[in-house]
Amino acid sequence: MNSFHYFRAIAILTIIAGHCVPISGWGESRFLERAMANIVIGGASLFVFVAGFLFHHIFYQKFYYLKFVGKRASKILIPYFVLSLIAIAYYFYRGSLPYEKYFTFSNEPGIYSSYIKPTLLYLWTGRVLVAYWFIPFAMVMTILSPLHVWLIRRPLYTQLLVFFVSLAVSMMIHRPIDNISVFHSVIYFFPVYVFGIICSVHKETIYNYLKQKELYLLLLVLLLAALQAAVYNKFGNLHKDAFEYGGIDLQVTQKLVLCLFLMVYLHRFEHINIAPLKYLASSSYALFFIHPWLLAFIPKDPVKYGVHWSWPILWPILTVSVILSTIFLAQTIKFIFKSRSKYIIGW
Numbered sequence: 159m160n161s162f163h164y165f166r167a168i169a170i171l172t173i174i175a176g177h178c179v180p181i182s183g184w185g186e187s188r189f190l191e192r193a194m195a196n197i198v199i200g201g202a203s204l205f206v207f208v209a210g211f212l213f214h215h216i217f218y219q220k221f222y223y224l225k226f227v228g229k230r231a232s233k234i235l236i237p238y239f240v241l242s243l244i245a246i247a248y249y250f251y252r253g254s255l256p257y258e259k260y261f262t263f264s265n266e267p268g269i270y271s272s273y274i275k276p277t278l279l280y281l282w283t284g285r286v287l288v289a290y291w292f293i294p295f296a297m298v299m300t301i302l303s304p305l306h307v308w309l310i311r312r313p314l315y316t317q318l319l320v321f322f323v324s325l326a327v328s329m330m331i332h333r334p335i336d337n338i339s340v341f342h343s344v345i346y347f348f349p350v351y352v353f354g355i356i357c358s359v360h361k362e363t364i365y366n367y368l369k370q371k372e373l374y375l376l377l378l379v380l381l382l383a384a385l386q387a388a389v390y391n392k393f394g395n396l397h398k399d400a401f402e403y404g405g406i407d408l409q410v411t412q413k414l415v416l417c418l419f420l421m422v423y424l425h426r427f428e429h430i431n432i433a434p435l436k437y438l439a440s441s442s443y444a445l446f447f448i449h450p451w452l453l454a455f456i457p458k459d460p461v462k463y464g465v466h467w468s469w470p471i472l473w474p475i476l477t478v479s480v481i482l483s484t485i486f487l488a489q490t491i492k493f494i495f496k497s498r499s500k501y502i503i504g505w
Contacts (some may be wrong), residue, residue, distance in 0.1 A: 159216070159428065159432070160422070160425060160428050160429070160431070160432075160436075161393060161424040161425045161426075161493075162208060162211065162212065162215075162424075162429045163435065163436050163440075164422055164424050164427060164432060164436075164439065165208055165222050165421065165424055166205075166208050166438075166439040166442050167434075167435040167436070167437075167438035167439040168204065168420060168435075168444065169201055169204035169205045169208055169369045169442070169443040170201075170205075170423075170438060170445050171201075171437075171438065171481065171496045172201030172204055172448060173199070173201035173202060173204075173205065173289065173446065173449075174445065174449050174477065174480055174481055174484070175198055175201070175202075175287065175477045176198050176199040176200060176201050176394075177288055177453055177480075178450065178453070178473055178476045178477045178480060179195055179198060179199055179394070179452070179459070179473065181453070181456055181457070181476065182472045182473035182476050183467075183469045183472060184219060184393075184469040184473060185469065186391065186392050186393050189384075189388065190387075190473060191393070191469075192387035192390075192391075192392070192393040193380075193383045193384045193386075193387035193393075194383075195394055196382075196383035196384075196386050196387055196393050196394060196414075197379065197380070197383045197395035197410065198268075198410075199393065199394035199395060200394065200395055200409055200412075202289075202292060202347070202411035202418070203347065203350050203410065203414070203416075203417065204417060204420070205292070205349045206299075206350040206351050206354065207351070207353060207357075207413075207414075207417040208354065208360070209296070209351060210306075210350070210351035210352065210354020210357075211354040211355070211357055211358040212352065212354075212358075213303070213306055213351075213354070213355060213358075213385070213423075214306075214310055214355050214358035214359055215358045215488075217303075218307065218310055218466075221307055223304060224305065226300070226303060227300055227301065227303070227334060229299065230296070230297065230300045231300075233443070233500075234293055234296060234297070234443065235297065235502045236500075237291070237443070237447055237500070237501060237502055237503055237504040238284075238290065238293040238447070239281065239488065240446055240502055241286075241287075241451075241502070241503075242280065242281055242284075242287075242290060243281075243289055244464065245286045245451075246277050246280050246281075247404060248285060250273060252270065255276065255403065256286075256481050257285045257336060257338070258458075260279065260283070260285065260336075269426040270505070272477070277344045279412045281339065282294060282341075282429065283337075283338050283340060283463075284337070284340070285336065285337065285338055287450035287453075287454060288450040288454070289446060289449070289450050290450060291337040291338075291340075291343065292446075294348070295343045295344060297342055297346050298340055299344060299351060306351070306352075307357060309352065309355060310355060310359060313355075314360070314470050317352070317355075317356050317359070318356070320352055321352045321353060321494075322349075323348055323412070324345075324349040324352060325349040325410070325411070325414075326347075327345060328345065328346045328347070328348070328349050328350075328407070328410050329406050329407045329408070329410060329411065330403075330407075330503060331345060331346060331398075331400040331401075331405065332346070332394050332396040332397060332400075332404055332407045333346050333396065333397045333398060333400075334346070334396045334400070335397050335398060335399060335451065336397070337397070337398075337463040338342070341487050342400050345400070346410070349403040349410070349414075350410065350414060350417070352412055353417065354417070357417075357418070357421060357448045361421075364418075364421070364422065365422065365425055369419070369422070369441055371422070372419055372422050372423045375415055375416075375418055375419035375422065376401075377418050378415050379412055379415050379416045380417060382408050382411055382412035382415065385408055385414055386407075386408040386409060386412065387388075387441055387488070389405065390405070394409070396409060398430060407494040411446070424493070438504070441485070441488055441505050443504035443505055444484075444488035444491075444492070444499075444503040444504055444505035445481075445484050445485065445488060445503055446504075447493075447503050448484045448485045448488055449480055449481075449486050452480050452483055452484060452487075453480065455479075456476070488503055488505060491503050
């Protein structure tokens with residue numbers, strides 16, 4: 159489906175744009191700034207929705223568990239291990255580990271406690287670089303695929319019951335602190351994946367019912383983003399311990415409506431060939447794996463380096479620069495390593 163190629167391209171662009179927000183000096187003191195950031199940040203939900211939709215649309219009809227898990231592992235785990243181990247080796251060489259409170263064991267001497275155990279925890283949680291938490295999460299969702307098959311075979315009322323119950327839980331638990339808990343992320347994003355499945359199973363009904371009504375969906379997205387900005391004096395995703403009360407997370411609901419908007423709106427272009435978006439979709443995993451490396455070398459506080467631009471200027475410049483640089487690096491790696499590049503950058 160062309161429209162979902164375009165959806166995936168928009169998802170990866172949104173993820174990169176969202177990751178450029180914290181380093182652009184985007185403020186959270188003003189309501190409008192928070193509301194706008196709530197829309198930009200959270201692109202992972204778009205990726206999860208697409209994954210759920212395509213699971214039913216592509217894989218379900220010829221689903222074979224071991225083959226499905228094997229293909230997913232070879233596509234995302236190999237480059238994940240390669241790039242993560244390089245980063246981890248650099249951290250040990252530098253003598254400074256990110257998220258040190260989770261991964262250092264200074265009171266336990268020895269190679270296992272000092273190197274092997276932290277490495278295993280890095281690989282399990284994905285807290286190696288920005289966004290890498292998504293890969294362990296995606297593999298757990300892959301392992302849970304028999305549950306998704308079961309859900310597809312259930313009547314609509316069962317699917318909706320699972321969706322609404324899991325959504326209520328998601329809105330209460332928020333995302334995990336520092337995205338450090340894989341299972342917490344699975345619970346939070348589960349309704350988004352289920353929503354993708356439901357939208358694929360019932361796509362024709364959705365297209366027919368919501369045709370020409372995209373504007374209402376977009377207005378609802380803006381309303382939810384504004385409502386979250388009015389309730390909370392911070393923007394973007396809410397993170398906390400699962401069993402602490404921190405209010406109701408509207409971000410996940412806003413992203414569900416945004417997914418529905420993109421699904422219906424992009425369906426207009428189903429029979430139109432948009433080559434740049436198809437290229438971005440095909441290289442989306444490469445862009446995903448590479449862009450955190452670029453972000454790691456960008457100063458987190460631009461003012462310290464003499465950059466005094468306001469965020470409305472700096473953020474789009476950073477976003478476009480990171481996207482273009484990531485594409486260039488991905489294409490260069492693919493040119494050098496040919497077909498073997500899929501083991502490095504997933505493309």
